[in-house]
Amino acid sequence: MSRPSQWIAIVVVAALALLPFLPGAVDAYYFSFLFFVFLYAVMAQSWNLVAGYGGQISLGSHAFFGLGAYTTAILWSGNYLWGSLYDSHPNIYYFDPVTMLLGGFVAALAAVLIGLPLLSKLHGDYFALGTLGFGEIVKVIFVNGGDFTGGAFGIVAPASSFDTLRPHYWVGLGLMVATALAIRALMRSRYGLALIAVRDDEMAASANGIDTLKVKVAAFAGSAFIAGVAGSLYTFYIFHVGPDSVFDLDWMLLPLMMTVVGGTGTLLGPILGALVMYAVFDLARIVVPDYHPVISGLTIILAMLFLPKGLMRSFVGKARTA
Amino acid sequence: MQADETLLRLEAVKKRFGGLVVLNNIDIAVGANELIGLIGPNGAGKSTLFNVITAIYAPTEGRVSFRGKDITGIAPHRISRLGIARTFQLVRTFLTMTAFENVMVGAVYGAGGRVKHATEAATAALELVGLSARRDMRTAHMTLSDRRMLEIARAVASDPALLLLDEPMAGLNPTEIQRMVDVIRRVRADRGISMLWVEHKVDAIMKVCSRVIVLDHGEKIADGTPRDVTQNRKVIEAYLGEPAA
Amino acid sequence: MVNLPPPEILLQLSLNGALGGAMYGVAAVGLSLIFGTMRLIFLAQGAMIILAAYFVRALFYGLGVDPFLSLLIVVPVGLGVGWLIYQGLFRQAAAEADRNVSLLIAVGLMFLVQNLMTVIWGGNTAGVVTSYTASGIELFGVRTSFTRSMGFLIALSGTGLVMLFLRKTIVGKAVRAASEDMDAATLMGISPHRVNAIAFAIGISLAGAAGVAVATTFPFNPFAGFIFSLKALVALALGGIGNVTGALAGGILLGLIEAYVQFFISGGWTNAIAYGVFLLVLMFKPEGLFSRPYKKA
């Protein structure tokens, strides 16, 4: 990023961060709209890391999102963390960074466990199919998890402390910015070099000393970590974590869609894609509530027919990938 | 480094795909600072041999060792880090990266930590193959000849003891071929890197290499100086048996 | 724990499981062709099956066409629709290096079709009731469903016809070659676009045939198709990608697995176990369970 655009980015982020102080902003519709944009942008970055930069198309993001959400809800309901403090401070888990990071770690751990066998054995489409199967298995396991996971109903977290969307907004914005910065730093590091090398040509990468399995599993785990933290954030919004809500395929399909529309393998593509696509979906929902998914479906098809390289690359031919 | 030190040794290497034997009982030794040509008709098993050395394929039987250490079947990236670099017959560069970034991959990962100053090593490698001017060009936009040079630069940047060249001249015009020969000579002269060079253009090999190995139908049929090899009856048969190349 | 049940129950389980699985199989054959040539996970296949089922229903209630007779209409229409879908939606994307583009078009198509069906026919469960609905027949001394047996026949003959086409015609051979190597097909002088379009046409017409089987056997709603897509993918992997008879066999195997899991373990685990088998096959036998040993040259 050149210097002026860096300044622009800082100004935009600062403006967004100050927005909640604007009178009436918190109760305006665009406030929750932006919160969802942030959340989806984080998920899109997560997918972009493994698929856009890493070249491994994963269809299992929703599983990691759900794992993060469940981790948060289980810690909450089961009184596992800060257990004794919980009774006197029922809000102790609310946006607790440790809880959120644990959500990410559990997802990342699952990604390593499933990624090692999958990525060492499967390439390309087979990996994509494998992650799709993995997502379904995780969902069934949680449905059958008994009291620990709350079974098919899931877990209801205490919601009494939830009376404003402000913290969600800030945490969402922070996560989006942090994810983008982290991925930017990562892609400028030696690890980023290896990741792109593996994406461009796996055989040449390994012939040049790159442990391709390690690089791919790390990208998969990193992506899962981001998705897990996003899932944790969502738990603080929805308060009811159930298999149908957090393992919903939409948590995989929509971020994927947003990334591709914005531009895979670009830093700002996922954010732009999340903003534009969520705006389209939301407008359709408001304007034509009875059949808005028809509009959404059409939009995706049209976007892919006319902007197959994504907004970032279509409007800036020179846009760099890394 | 002594001239007679053996870097790479293949012992009784055999590779079979299903019922087809592609390499049979191959013994090869490569010493330090040698430039060895590896020739043979189509389907002789030359590329397979490279793929066995760099562990893309595991040999069905036999042993590959490097500097006295058994490297049979270890992961390809570890072979690179030990000091064996290679290029590919169908050129394999990282297309979305710049020339410099490509070479950095070799300097950072291929060198396995041997190179202290990766940036300098990468710059020097580009300089050596004459690509300094294209340093920030995206590989996807480069010519085939430049990409072949880039592959060599990437390999050189990883500071290898042995470089496997897989038909570096394929698809190049005469001027580019001359440039390639110069680069190969320079790499050997400046860096003292041993090379095993698979080539279809036999005349180039005969001019440049001190030793030539000939494969035919998976068997090693000759191993000696260019003069010895050209007079070898089996070699003549192998090449005559093939439609004029 | 359940002791090993008497053989007639095992026979009953196996027969019914196999008949049910054949429907996944016929969906998988279509997916297999599309995947083989375009490397596209065509997630909209299930939605197309349900669309065909609604079409069959409309023909039955609107014009009185018997659902099984409507095969004669649905299959040719499917061929045309498949061809159009390819030319209109995927032709351009097939040339893109980024295969996400095709995948997303398939997802977009799925959203579109599902919701168009909801708008047109409503979201409620719909069904086709004929004189033979819910009637049973005796097969090998075991009682089974008439419509399922018909579905099985449709699956068998559909797969058989596709096999004949692939083996006996030049265009078919090109499609087959393309699923191994698109360049090989190009060398045979057939453009990739034609091969892709044919794969799509056959794939969608098979979805049409599956739609007939679904309409006669199940009640359905616009969203019932997705599970078919997933199950067909599992069948596809079990049978081996690009292997047409394997896809049908994979579907039947999946039906058997589900029946046995439901009987011996519990219905709650059928999906997890089916997907678990799917993962294991992908990892340890990615060429599928029914492929011949690997041969080079």
Added chain:
Amino acid sequence: MEISLKGMLAGLLLSSALGLGGTLVANAAGDEIVIGAPISLTGPLAGDGKEQKWAYEQAVADINKAGGIMVKAAGKKLPVRLVVADDESSEGKVASALENLIKVQKVDALLSTHSGPMNIAGAIVAEKYKKFYMITTAFPFEWQPLKLKYSALFFFHPGPGAEVPFQIWDKLPANEKPKHPALVSEDSPDGKGFGGAFEAAAKKYGYSFAVDDPWAIGATDYSALITKLKAADVDAMLVFGSPADTVTLLRQMKELGFSVPYLHGWKGTWTGEFHEALGPDSDYILTDGFWSASYPYKGAKELGDRYEAEFKKDSVTVGAFYANAQVLAQAIEKAGSTDAAAIHDAIFGQEFKDTVVGDLKFDDTGFALIPSVATQWWQGKHQLIYPDGNWTYKPAPAWDKR
């Protein structure tokens, strides 16, 4: 890199436009009461959503016909306007739908959508924005632990609801009492909730299930399950599943020649589509419901007639949704405003007389119990058996003897 600039600016513009749009839609408060409802207009529950929307529209039309709601703060009767937003049959989307209703449409109070998990998600959002969310169709065990202030619920407990079949069995002559009952429930939240309740109720009434199996939603083949039921000599089935799954199960039972005298379905058996998909085969099947047009309560029969006139079939749900709107309207009138805290006070611990589901008595947690209904399908009509039905249960003969 100018795209980052353009993109971000475009984003800001877009979002402020959305915000502005929001303010423009806002009505001039005071002339009317805007009641919002998230409804499953699309997605798998769109069928239920249509019934719900119809019922809410009827209730609002009836209220307006009577001049609207008397609001003390305004000093006059205000007309009611109903605004709906699609929740796409998805828990995740209920929240977005409510954000839209509350912030863009500026609704004054809310009516619930359909099914437990979705209503939980809705109630939480409503709580945050202090808009009252009036719920029916959620199990109290899902909603009560949240201790929400700005929502109230009337529905039945899965506990008493699950006792219905056993109470029916208790009244049967000895030779008709099931000996090997089976429980088959889908692995959804409601199915699991009910499944547990059935198990508890069975214990209480001294029955044990010969087969107790969950089924996966959307499964297409039940032959293995049927084989299992046959092998266990099952003579009564309690089935919790979606309409499509239940119809498939029944068709396959017929195909395989397996029939039980007593088959009682939940969730999947009450819709008109169930009867349409099975025709005469739906006879003898018992089904749950939240309501019946044969209730003796005020307006029940009239509502049932209206539904039947419009859709040519009867309904066992619309009354519950209609009553939901009745309760909310009466509460607003009692409270004298649409302030969530005032509505809370008007409902919690209060009684509502003469709704189409009868008298509703809300306890201190904001919950009122209604009975679960059991009817038997007979020639395309729901015949009320429980509670206090005038229809005598007929055991189903074997398929070939019907």
